[in-house]
Amino acid sequence: MLKLSLLSLAASGLIAGAALAQDGTDLVQKGAYVARLGDCMACHTAPGGKPYAGGLPIKSDLGTIYATNITPDPDAGIGKYSEADFARALRKGVLPDGSHLYPAMPYPSYAKLSDADVHALYAYLMQAVAPVSTPAPETRLGFPFNQRWGMMFWNTAFGDAVGFAPDPDLTAEENRGKYIVEGAGHCGSCHTPRGIAMQEKAYDGDSAAYLSGGELNGWDVPALRADGSSGAGIAGWSTAEIADYLGKGRNDRAAVGGEMTAVVQHSTGHMSNADLNAVAAYLKTLSPAPAPWTPKPDSAARATTAKLTAATDLSTGARLYIDSCGACHFVNGKGAKDIFPQLDGASVVNADSPTGLIHTILAGAQTPSVERAPSVNLMPGFAARMDDKEVAELASFLRGAWTNDAGAVTADQVAKVRAGLDKAP
Ligand code: HEC
Ligand code: HEC
Ligand code: HEC
The missing domain is CATH 1.10.760 (Cytochrome Bc1 Complex; Chain D, domain 2)
Incomplete structure (x- = not known):
């Protein structure tokens, strides 16, 4: 009974x-x-x-x-x-x-x-969640945004909620990845550009705007597709490298920084291996061709390393690198596997927009601690030690060092990112 x-x-x-x-x-x-x-x-x-x-x-x-x-x-x-x-x-x-x-x-x-x-x-x-009887602070926006009914028009115009539609051309695994990326993962909320009313320009992979790069507190969030024109990008990463980045916050090419650190810490770092592989497999379908970016030849990498090793006649940027960065990232820009990410060929260094690189130099970064990779590796911030011109010289040096091939950075660009740092929540 x-x-x-x-x-x-x-x-x-x-x-x-x-x-x-x-x-x-x-x-x-x-x-x-x-x-x-x-x-x-x-x-x-x-x-x-x-x-x-x-x-x-x-x-x-x-x-x-x-x-x-x-x-x-x-x-x-x-x-x-x-x-x-x-x-x-x-x-x-x-x-x-x-x-x-x-x-x-x-x-x-x-x-x-x-x-x-x-x-x-x-x-x-x-x-399973404990009830908390303290109300959250009330949102008080100025007119006209305090008129919540106005959001109804927003919904009609932009936010029209559409359910998930699997793509018949994708495998079951790729569709699982698409479901996570477009749905729960809401990856587009940072990686898709927004239009005039803050709406994301696309909510699914059918549109070329989807995951083609966004903007967040002065950081140009990288594109997750080859035609998003973000320099090196992840189009050249293998499925395993993408899965590692999302599951551990680091892989052989990069370490996660900025707002993506919290995403790995609280969300993707907890995904099952099957789901990480599914997300990576889906992202690969968005980049059927590699990014249009090509690295400079290895001889260029050797030339930079030789110049930094000799340490004579250095440009301001190269000297700043030796003084402040070389101890961890080394003269060959290769870093140390799983501890100090390589700067040679890194997507954040070669992105069309240098905001991510500038942000990292100013504010530093630290890897998230997740079960798959518990160690926290820390990069100090240099905002207090370098002025805008120095950061620009250093960033410009990095974007042309070794096999890197991206445009120079101006002090104005650094000043903008620096101003945004104070505003970030
Ligand atoms: C990017 C930030 C963000 C994420 C991620 C997010 N929310 Fe929210 N959520 C908000 C904000 C902000 C509001 C309040 C919006 C407003 O006041 O109009 C809200 C409101 C809500 C509400 C309405 C509650 C009420 O009565 O006011 C629910 C339910 C909710 N969220 C559930 C969820 C769930 C479940 C998830 C995860 C699947 C989630 N949210 C993820 C930002 C977020
Ligand atoms: C004490 C060691 C240390 C020093 C010094 C250091 N870094 Fe780092 N750097 C790290 C670590 C650890 C990370 C990984 C943290 C992360 O991105 O989550 C990192 C990450 C980076 C990244 C991001 C790489 C990527 O794949 O996203 C860039 C760019 C970078 N450093 C540039 C520099 C520059 C330029 C300097 C000198 C101004 C410098 N670092 C000095 C340890 C260091
Ligand atoms: C809160 C904003 C935000 C959300 C949500 C977000 N990302 Fe990111 N993502 C970023 C930022 C910022 C970077 C750049 C980090 C860096 O360069 O260190 C990034 C970088 C990445 C990269 C590396 C790209 C490169 O070129 O180096 C991948 C891969 C990625 N995100 C995948 C995802 C996936 C998959 C999701 C959804 C599960 C997601 N992101 C959700 C902000 C976000």
Whole structure:
């Protein structure tokens, strides 16, 4: 008798964690994984705050928007939301009272989440997240953006929520990657350019604008497709290198920096190997041809190394490199595997836009610590030690050193990135 009633309770989903998702995995565990894919934590948890209690201020062109409390607290959080209410907020940006969310919440991407994933996510948030009764700060934008109904027109014009459509020309694995990238992963929210009303110019791989490079706090976010014209880019990376970058925050060619560090730390670093491979396989389909960028010949690399080794008649940029960078990245620009990334051939060094390189020199960077790669490798920032002109000389040197082949950098470009550093949240 007892056994039977427990079983039926479990079947009706009343015992937390006991219900099974359609594919047989534990529903709450599956929901926790979907929350990782969707990186809900990144915005809905303030630094040092309780998980999912909201409060993170997100700077936008409209003003500061606060992420809300999505714990199951009935008053401060979403405890009163039915699954249908939750699904509508998540995929359409519409709350139970009919008001509209600002697109700082990436619902146009989440519109692509499957019913099964939304179901699991709901179970996870309601059953496994601790309720927090502190309300998140209220978003108060200036007129006319404080008129939430106005977002209805935004939705009609730009954010029209479209469900996921698998591409019949792709393999099952590539379509799984497409589902993650376009949907939960909302990779386009940073990697796709935005239009006049902050809308992403495309929400799926059918459009050439999709993942062709975006902009974030003065950092030109690299394109994830060969025709995105971002210099070296990832078009030349193997599937395994892309998977490593996303799963460990580092690979033989690069180490993650800027806002992407948090994405790896909280989201992609927790993806299963199968999903990492699927994402990498899908990204490869966007770059059927390698990027138009070609490295200079090896003889150029040897010439730079010889010049730095001899250390005579150095340009200002080369001298700054020896003084401040060479100890870790070495005179041959090859760094040390898995510790100091190579600067010779690096995509951040050769990107069309030097903002990522300038940002790294000014602010430094540190690798995320994830299960697959727990060590944190730190690069100090040089904002206090170098002026705009020096950073420009150094960056220009790097973009022409070894096999690197990219344009020179001006002090004005450095000044702009420096100004943006103070504004970043
Ligand atoms: C890039 C930042 C960002 C990410 C990532 C994000 N959200 Fe949000 N979310 C927001 C912001 C900002 C709001 C409030 C928007 C507003 O006030 O109009 C919000 C609002 C919501 C709401 C409405 C709650 C309410 O009653 O106000 C729900 C539900 C929600 N998010 C769930 C999620 C889930 C689940 C995920 C992960 C799959 C997620 N969000 C990921 C930024 C984000
Ligand atoms: C103490 C060692 C150290 C010094 C000194 C150092 N770096 Fe780094 N650098 C690192 C580490 C570690 C990383 C990886 C951190 C990350 O990007 O997550 C890194 C990353 C980078 C990256 C990003 C590489 C990529 O693949 O995205 C660039 C560019 C860079 N450094 C340039 C420089 C320059 C230019 C200097 C001199 C001004 C310098 N570094 C000085 C250790 C150092
Ligand atoms: C919050 C903004 C943001 C989101 C969301 C985001 N990225 Fe990024 N991504 C960046 C930034 C900024 C960089 C540049 C980092 C650097 O150069 O060190 C980057 C770099 C990358 C790179 C390396 C590109 C290169 O040329 O070096 C890959 C690959 C990548 N992202 C994949 C993804 C995938 C896949 C997703 C979705 C699961 C994603 N990103 C979501 C901001 C973001």
